[in-house]
Amino acid sequence: MSKVPAWEISREIRVKAEEETNPEYGCPPEERSLNELLRFGMVVIDKTAGPTSHEVAAWIKKLLELDKVGHGGTLDPKVTGILPTMLMHGTKAVQALLDSGKQYICVLRTHEDVSEDKIRETLSLFEDEVFQRPPVRSSVSRRLRTRNIYNID
Numbered sequence: 001m002s003k004v005p006a007w008e009i010s011r012e013i014r015v016k017a018e019e020e021t022n023p024e025y026g027c028p029p030e031e032r033s034l035n036e037l038l039r040f041g042m043v044v045i046d047k048t049a050g051p052t053s054h055e056v057a058a059w060i061k062k063l064l065e066l067d068k069v070g071h072g073g074t075l076d077p078k079v080t081g082i083l084p085t086m087l088m089h090g091t092k093a094v095q096a097l098l099d100s101g102k103q104y105i106c107v108l109r110t111h112e113d114v115s116e117d118k119i120r121e122t123l124s125l126f127e128d129e130v131f132q133r134p135p136v137r138s139s140v141s142r143r144l145r146t147r148n149i150y151n152i153d
Helices: 034-040 051-062 089-100 115-123
Strands: 042-047 069-071 081-087 126-134 145-149
Touching: 034 081, 034 089, 042 051, 051 069, 051 081, 069 089, 081 089
Parallel strands: none
Antiparallel strands: 042 081, 069 081, 126 145
């Protein structure tokens, strides 16, 4: 298994055909109307602790009066972090976000003094493929699943 995060793997770009863009269709992103941005856009939310990801998406849907809003991954209610939220036709791109790598930051508190080397040694045991079952109070299915931890720094 690769210990390299997905975003650091070099990839080959395959070009099926090179064509010029027809200026009669579409426009540069900075020239799009508000209506186009709402139909094909994305809102990046810095979610606070408290609401579920589903609640945040529902609030955006209601505030912007949209028919369809989807988010790029579930953050538990107690978790804060970036929640990419796709609007209307933009929801088709959600799968690309779900398949991409993620980075988590945590705070570790110990009950007694422990050397940094001992902490790093212990944390390294969690690198590689880990098995997890979501907690009882979770919005995702409670089935055993695997996750790849590329590195803990």
